[in-house]
Amino acid sequence: MTDGAEPVVDVLISEDVIAERVTGLAKDIAGSEPEDLLIVVILKGSFVFAADLIRALDRAGAKPRVDFMTLSSYGEGMRSKGAVTLSRDISEDVTGRHVLIVDDILESGRTLLFARDLLSGRGAVSVKTCLMLDKTEKREVPIEADFTGFEIGDQFVIGYGLDLAHRYRGLPYIGVVRGD
Ligand code: IMP
Numbered sequence: 001m002t003d004g005a006e007p008v009v010d011v012l013i014s015e016d017v018i019a020e021r022v023t024g025l026a027k028d029i030a031g032s033e034p035e036d037l038l039i040v041v042i043l044k045g046s047f048v049f050a051a052d053l054i055r056a057l058d059r060a061g062a063k064p065r066v067d068f069m070t071l072s073s074y075g076e077g078m079r080s081k082g083a084v085t086l087s088r089d090i091s092e093d094v095t096g097r098h099v100l101i102v103d104d105i106l107e108s109g110r111t112l113l114f115a116r117d118l119l120s121g122r123g124a125v126s127v128k129t130c131l132m133l134d135k136t137e138k139r140e141v142p143i144e145a146d147f148t149g150f151e152i153g154d155q156f157v158i159g160y161g162l163d164l165a166h167r168y169r170g171l172p173y174i175g176v177v178r179g180d
């Protein structure tokens with residue numbers, strides 16, 4: 001499109017499979033009987049997943065509040081920079097609240113640990129986590145998600161909100177960059 005070096009993308013998880021799993025996750029979350037739940041969506045990568053999840057939650061009978069926080073640990077490419085930075089905070093007060101963090105991928109675990117510690121430190125009563133994808137073998141810090149969509153291997157994935165250098169977030173499926 002721009003530079004003639006478009007990656008070849010293979011489908012890893014199709015739209016239909018994603019939709020079915022999102023419905024299952026919403027039922028699990030709604031079934032855990034969250035009280036006055038506040039969902040904190042970690043931008044940017046999880047906005048597509050979160051949009052589907054909150055609508056599935058509504059169908060499952062849960063009516064959470066939703067707020068957004070922008071964290072980043074990646075540079076332009078496919079490798080993590082390590083340090084997590086908070087570039088946009090939520091506006092809701094989490095004191096005394098039950099919080100569910102929604103994020104795209106659990107890789108090293110640093111992003112999720114940062115978000116969880118930040119919100120617990122502000123006085124949330126409980127902080128649970130829902131991750132669309134989990135690269136279990138890439139974990140570097142001790143944290144596990146409470147609700148996980150799919151476990152995947154050590155592959156760089158794009159689509160369904162996930163980017164490669166800020167592009168491809170609109171792919172309706174989760175794909176793998178061939179040759180990675
Ligand atoms: P962690 O802090 O190492 O767990 O990395 C988590 C963050 O890195 C995720 O929220 C994503 O934004 C990003 N990330 C990790 N793996 C991928 C990938 O395969 N594709 C796109 N973004 C990724």
Ligand code: MG
Binds near residue numbers: 043044
């Ligand atoms: Mg992210």
